[in-house]
Amino acid sequence: MSQDAIGLTELQQDAFTELVNIGVSRAAASLRTMIGTQVLLSVPSVEIVSRKAAARLIGEREAAPLVVVHQDFEGAFAGRALLIFPQENGRELVRAVAGEELSPDEVAALEDEALAETGNIILNGCLATMANMLQRTLTMSLPGIQRGDGPRIFGTEAGDADSLVLFLYIDFSVSERDIRGYLAMLMDLPSLESLRALVDEFIARALGDLDA
Template sequence: MTVTLTPDQQDVVTELMNLGVGRAADAFSRLVGDEVLLSVPEVQFCSQDQAQTHLQATDSGQMAGVMQTFSGFASGTAALIFPGPRSMELVRLVVGDDLPAEDISELEQETLAELGNIILNHCLATIGNTLQAEVRASLPETYRGLWPEMFEAFHRITPAPQVPAVDEATLVMLVQIDFTLRSRNLRGYLAFLIDMNAAQVFLSLIDRYLDSLSG
């Protein structure tokens, strides 16, 4: 089973992601006391295998991320994932450069959870508000591992009825995010693992939104 988006549907999803990360950037800027620029250069819809292949080609090392389950306009798992060294850079951006490395390491999970909460919830809330659909999300949990382990965590924390074990029954919405702050450029990924039935509901809500714009 596959899902193919029309150009108009793809444009709406990209616009919603840009709005969500833009609002997250404002909250992030207040957190660190400096301007944060977040951009969404690319949104892809693909299978889990395709997403994993793409991400491993980008970075095959250890990853650090935050995941939370969500339901409402769709049901699944959302994740914010960074290459391991980049996650430490983000922690330094939040807590400052003066702390010793061992203290930074201790704060990593707490800081990543806070950043994930800001970015994931702003994106989910923007989608829900724009499509006039309820959205609920669990508290974020931090994870670390290689890409296969991260995808295993996806399935492990998502309720079984929502995400079947068969890869073809799931859709991954992969969103690349570029961070710019204090002359540092970082790249991370948002990944939404969505049950195919829920994906069809999501696309029907997008179609309804498009109809409202033309009506």
């Protein structure tokens, strides 16, 4: 099995994708309850890249300004989770959450609050579920909102280019709205290493369970 840059085997990567898939499914279920319409989140791929590469990935896909909901997490592994939307998509999501009848002014007024709330549901649901699957616990900080382009979001301007980014491209399908977003987890190397060990345990458990 080949290994990628930071040494995840294909199996580990698959397992990781499944973990995120479980987490995102949970988040989607929560969001579904909140919005009251069909919400489907799916994760086509997971990549582990440098912050710089992540900034580029975002940069070359999204020319428009971005809006980010971020939450820090601590526990068996620590880092910062980011939910990233093109700003327009963010508004669309706010409208989906808060109601179609809102005027643009109202959307603007509610935007940060609604995004923070929605982001919290998605990030929290996702991370908590993952932690649960890994049989660990995480504590999450309160969500924050940030705006800017790729380099700003991933802090490459600050020179903290060393840490790695677990980068996910998520398709949001919210009652036929064209909303797309990205989920990213910023983690340093020791954290990723711990995460990898946990993933190995998860793999052993997953395969063992089925054999049992």
